[in-house]
Amino acid sequence: MLTKTGNGGTGLSRETVKELLRLFKEAQTTPLSFETLADVDRFEESLEKEVGLQPLEPVDITDKEQDATPVILWCRQTWACVADLYSNPANAEGFVAELEDSGESEEAHRFTEPSTGSFWREAVAGLPDGASIAAVILYSDATELAKDGSATGHPVYVSLGNISSGERWKPHGRRLAALLPDFSKHVVKPGVDVARRRLEIFHTCLEKILEKQKEVESTGMRMKDPLGVVRYVRPLLYAYVGDYPEQCKVAGTKMGNQTRFPCPKCLISNENLANADARWEYRTEEGQKLTLAQLQAFRGRTALARAETVESTHRVKVGIWGFPNGSTTWGNPYRSLMCDVMHMSALGVYKHMVDCIRAMLPDKIAAMDIALRNVTAFSRQSLFRLPSEGKHYFANRGVFQAFEHQSVMQVLPIILELVNAPAAIREVVSLYVYWHTEVWLRPYHTEDSLDVLDLLTKKLVAKLVDVFGEQQSSEFNLPKVHAMLHVVDDIRRGGIPAHYCTDMYEHLHIALMKRPYRTSNKKNVESQIARKALVAELVDILARQEEGAEDSAARNGALSQGPIGHVTHALTFIVEWPFRLVKTTRYTIGMHSSLEPLLFSTAGRGSPTLLLLITPLTTQMHKDSASYS
Ligand SMILES: [Zn+2]
Known part of the structure; x- marks a missing residue:
């Protein structure tokens, strides 16, 4: 096993680095190993004490009357995450602590970052004491x-609207607050409605992790911002991002267009989902509580189920209730529910539209796939990745990812033109691509551009129904189509929709959920994932310290080596406890791009234990790679 080199901390020997690499490779395919669990506990304790990192801890929320198996929530308070993110010097660049009066006119106002929307402005005006806002x-x-459904991960992540969107996706820009209970092995007592019980558990968990945040929203707290300025801060729920089913779960509402009010945010009726001129009222905590009180009067399952469908609300106490400012227009938690691009567009309305085209142009499918392959031949952009040749997109052979749908979407108008598709179809597809671009790719909006977007959205929704309505089983009367109509209001409230992008979080699933699961012994998976999140944070803190002390010449030196193409630079940290950083080393690993923080013990029993942490620092194009094509 690895031992400390005897060179007094001036650097690791080549052999040691080789050994680190070997261990690293091994650790990617074998379970993370600790000598004893007590070792890990000690390490975590020292982290909390000396670095201020609060680990995720198990909370037993089993209800003995209802649950036959234990229900465990792994969590820390969202407030702990908020405080950490708010004070983190790494988030300094572009951090918004206070609204500045730019002196611009209403016409010139740009909606970009969350602080440019009405939520922020109204909240600042609505708070009694001029507090600064942490936009959660x-x-x-x-x-x-x-794959067999025997395990699910259900993480809750926290980030801040104060952090610039450029930094928010980085490790120091977000935190894992909780792993909600895995229901794949959950059993209820006889006679208990399992779906209702699980929804109840979900909300109990939300309530638990939001407890402190709600308390500080009402009291405020003095703390430093990333630049070290002491401010009086109140956390406010700015956005809760999720796909449509998750939003309905958070809202405690029934989903699908068979229920009377299928939107988690508002009370639009199900027959008006694709009606561009229909108006809606937002749901409110007060209104939902009244509905709950009505539902509680029902006895008997059938009567209750019927009433729930009519009211489109589940009989459950909702975890996003109880925010001190929840009854204001800006603080209304239902308004914070946000759908992201991938689920609303690429995997939502766009996908339905392509299905309609497939049904309407069966004899053009082959020609469209040939046209698509010709596009591939001259496009080699990294953000534009069309399905590979083996797949036939229009013939619908193969499994397509969101990024593939998004890429095809961009060239779809050209392809339809090449195959001489009917003008009506070409028109609505072009409108769709234009809408998608205006919503998701525009860096900012103004009052004028929002007026245009409003007209564009209404025209597009009407055309979708007109041209494709007959091909789609609900005639496009879908919650996702209705969600398109919320976009303009949402931009006025909180800036451009890029802030509700789930790509970053979905990507985290791979590093923080799926890989730890694959390399775990399949028991106590949550504890291993929780540990991994802590390690990722520690590595982030260490990497920042290293950045500060870093000699840029050394970095350039490292860049000039390695194979052509992507070069990954990695940092290793060796730490011992009580917490002490023994050694940091930077090295280049060549073509690997899937490096991630790892933590493992490298000493035998009885000797001082060392921990090795490896993190990818950057993945950059090698400087010679310009010639790579
Ligand atoms: Zn709605």
């Missing part, structure tokens, strides 16, 4: 960990 972004989503 929550995101949750369940993901399958095992």
